[in-house]
Amino acid sequence: MGHAEAATKFNLDAERTGWHDKALWFVRAKRDKAAASIPEWEQLRTLAEGIKAETLNRLPELLEQFEAACTRNGVKVHFAVDAKEHNAIVLGLLQKAGAKKVVKSKSMLTEECGLNPVLYKNNIEVVDTDLGERIVQLRHEPPSHIVLPAIHTKREEIAELFAKELGTDPANADPTYLTRAARGDIRKRFLEADAGITGVNFAIAETGGIVICTNEGNADLGTSLPKLHIACMGLEKFLPKLEDLGVFTRLLARSATGQNITTYTSLFHKPRPGAEMHIVIVDNGRSAMMGREEYRKSLGCIRCGACMNTCPVYRRSGGHSYGSVIPGPIGSVLSPGMDPAAHSSLPFASTLCGSCTDVCPVKINLHEQLLAWRGDLAKAGHVHIAKRLALKAASKVLSNTTLYRIAAKALRLTPGVLMRNKTLNPWERSRDLPPVPPKTFRQLWKERKPQS
Amino acid sequence: MTSRDTILASLRQNRPPAPEAVRPPSDYGITYPDKQARLAEALLPAGGELIPCSRAELAERVRAAWPEAKKIFAPSLPELHNVPMPEAGIDPKIYDNLDLCLIEGRFAVAENAAVWIPHEDGKHRSAPFLATNLALIVPDGQILDNMHQAMARIAASPLPEAGAFIAGPSKTADIEQCLVIGAHGPCMMRLFLVK
Numbered sequence: 001m002g003h004a005e006a007a008t009k010f011n012l013d014a015e016r017t018g019w020h021d022k023a024l025w026f027v028r029a030k031r032d033k034a035a036a037s038i039p040e041w042e043q044l045r046t047l048a049e050g051i052k053a054e055t056l057n058r059l060p061e062l063l064e065q066f067e068a069a070c071t072r073n074g075v076k077v078h079f080a081v082d083a084k085e086h087n088a089i090v091l092g093l094l095q096k097a098g099a100k101k102v103v104k105s106k107s108m109l110t111e112e113c114g115l116n117p118v119l120y121k122n123n124i125e126v127v128d129t130d131l132g133e134r135i136v137q138l139r140h141e142p143p144s145h146i147v148l149p150a151i152h153t154k155r156e157e158i159a160e161l162f163a164k165e166l167g168t169d170p171a172n173a174d175p176t177y178l179t180r181a182a183r184g185d186i187r188k189r190f191l192e193a194d195a196g197i198t199g200v201n202f203a204i205a206e207t208g209g210i211v212i213c214t215n216e217g218n219a220d221l222g223t224s225l226p227k228l229h230i231a232c233m234g235l236e237k238f239l240p241k242l243e244d245l246g247v248f249t250r251l252l253a254r255s256a257t258g259q260n261i262t263t264y265t266s267l268f269h270k271p272r273p274g275a276e277m278h279i280v281i282v283d284n285g286r287s288a289m290m291g292r293e294e295y296r297k298s299l300g301c302i303r304c305g306a307c308m309n310t311c312p313v314y315r316r317s318g319g320h321s322y323g324s325v326i327p328g329p330i331g332s333v334l335s336p337g338m339d340p341a342a343h344s345s346l347p348f349a350s351t352l353c354g355s356c357t358d359v360c361p362v363k364i365n366l367h368e369q370l371l372a373w374r375g376d377l378a379k380a381g382h383v384h385i386a387k388r389l390a391l392k393a394a395s396k397v398l399s400n401t402t403l404y405r406i407a408a409k410a411l412r413l414t415p416g417v418l419m420r421n422k423t424l425n426p427w428e429r430s431r432d433l434p435p436v437p438p439k440t441f442r443q444l445w446k447e448r449k450p451q452s
Numbered sequence: 453m454t455s456r457d458t459i460l461a462s463l464r465q466n467r468p469p470a471p472e473a474v475r476p477p478s479d480y481g482i483t484y485p486d487k488q489a490r491l492a493e494a495l496l497p498a499g500g501e502l503i504p505c506s507r508a509e510l511a512e513r514v515r516a517a518w519p520e521a522k523k524i525f526a527p528s529l530p531e532l533h534n535v536p537m538p539e540a541g542i543d544p545k546i547y548d549n550l551d552l553c554l555i556e557g558r559f560a561v562a563e564n565a566a567v568w569i570p571h572e573d574g575k576h577r578s579a580p581f582l583a584t585n586l587a588l589i590v591p592d593g594q595i596l597d598n599m600h601q602a603m604a605r606i607a608a609s610p611l612p613e614a615g616a617f618i619a620g621p622s623k624t625a626d627i628e629q630c631l632v633i634g635a636h637g638p639c640m641m642r643l644f645l646v647k
């Protein structure tokens with residue numbers, strides 16, 4: 001199913017679509033307020049863009065520098081070319097330690113690699129500890145947003161779920177009550193865990209440090225209790241120096257949720273005495289993406305989710321309609337790079353309004369990349385013939401003055417019943433097109449322009 | 453070829469051209485005429501509360517803030533501390549269900565109310581996250597304006613084994629974007645700014 005079909009399904013529930021749209025717009029509005037409170041905000045974005053560009057250029061050296069620093073710090077670094085190797089490394093580490101119970105904090109990379117099912121198959125219990133991720137884990141579905149994994153679920157649905165899974169009162173959908181119930185259950189799991197798996201927000205090449213940002217404190221509990229910490233990261237997460245965190249910690253939370261900083265910004269350099277720390281660095285298509293000039297900038301993404309919150313298509317179609325691990329504008333440029341055939345509909349899930357590009361804290365030119373993907377996918381034969389023909393026709397009409405004028409006239413002659421028909425014209429389904437003005441711009445211009 | 457070498461070779465082959473290096477100047481970033489006022493203001497939306505007091509009255513003020521607290525972890529205030537002392541090899545789980553954890557922070561950041569807590573030799577890494585209530589202590593002369601100053605300060609100090617910036621109590625808004633204070637970590641946090 002392509003994005004359009006999945007989105008249509010989501011839109012069948014008009015009330016929910018509106019609710020989803022509003023919830024995300026609320027987050028977007030908070031981001032705007034936070035950004036406006038920093039006078040140097042636009043400069044910060046330019047700095048972040050520049051530091052990420054430098055990182056990509058120096059990546060091989062930064063990686064080696066990071067590995068050497070980790071070795072000095074007593075941290076073991078592993079490399080995985082793809083998802084399969086990543087999962088094998090993590091499984092191997094857990095098995096070697098005899099770990100049966102694992103707590104995991106948010107990591108989009110382990111979602112991308114499909115780690116959980118592999119661990120389940122090997123009789124290892126994994127508990128996603130971020131509340132949103134726990135909700136979707138219990139619902140047996142993937143996250144629908146990279147920062148707000150359960151943004152598509154309503155409190156009543158969570159009350160029902162927790163009643164079944166945690167024995168709470170099904171009639172009580174109070175968020176504090178539900179959060180406390182999850183806290184109690186997950187606290188036990190933290191204390192029993194044999195290992196903690198985390199993601200990585202930033203890796204510091206110079207010092208061999210990794211930085212993890214959360215609001216819930218779940219990554220800190222997951223790393224301070226068990227004796228084994230495995231951190232999984234894509235190879236694009238590097239920053240050259242510790243000081244660079246100044247720029248990025250100022251941008252991340254403000255862009256993501258409108259907070260000035262996440263509650264916890266935790267820096268790890270060495271394992272606790274008597275504990276082990278491992279870092280798994282994953283390529284999985286990233287180094288190849290680096291070779292593609294028009295798309296490489298997408299590797300600078302810090303996974304703040306701002307582009308989703310602002311996207312008119314994401315807000316009204318829901319994260320699951322993308323059918324990719326990362327939804328929204330950034331997912332729509334990353335996913336076709338991984339598997340063009342499977343994700344060919346995603347670059348079309350955009351109005352190209354450019355709002356994503358405007359909010360992106362690292363200034364990724366998202367809407368330009370979406371447009372570039374449309375061309376590349378069409379050239380590679382991944383775009384449906386009907387869409388290709390329609391676009392060809394549109395390009396003919398729009399680039400030819402005579403044809404354009406005829407089309408404009410035809411539009412004015414089309415009877416209203418046809419234009420307003422909700423079956424024939426999908427644009428009319430949930431909105432009313434404004435009436436076509438009786439005269440074209442050209443006609444008005446002719447009438448107004450003083451004849452000279 | 454090992455995976456490591458495969459990845460490095462691929463990165464070298466696909467290396468983009470070198471951009472111009474950009475870094476903020478050393479005095480970069482927002483500053484505040486009244487850092488303490490800004491710190492108090494930034495702590496509110498983070499869910500915390502600022503309490504200025506003197507060193508001498510600290511123990512008393514902490515007690516007054518949490519009169520019900522029984523199990524208290526406060527290595528720097530022996531008159532309050534009543535659980536096993538953190539020492540090498542201690543089981544981090546013993547600090548589960550602490551009513552209160554009191555930790556000395558190095559400095560606070562005015563722009564976002566984050567307090568820098570370096571974890572020294574892993575002895576008490578778990579306590580500030582397991583406790584139900586958190587008291588952070590920062591000397592009143594140790595307020596920095598912004599995160600650039602904060603990172604410069606950390607980079608100039610001996611490399612910490614680990615550490616955390618903590619801004620307020622733990623929180624989540626994963627249920628319908630409703631803010632709930634007290635996710636997996638502390639449900640209440642106060643920052644004592646001591647003279």
Ligand code: SF4
Nearest residue numbers: 301302304305307360
């Ligand atoms: S592309 Fe930009 S806005 Fe979107 S998640 Fe990544 S960093 Fe955030």
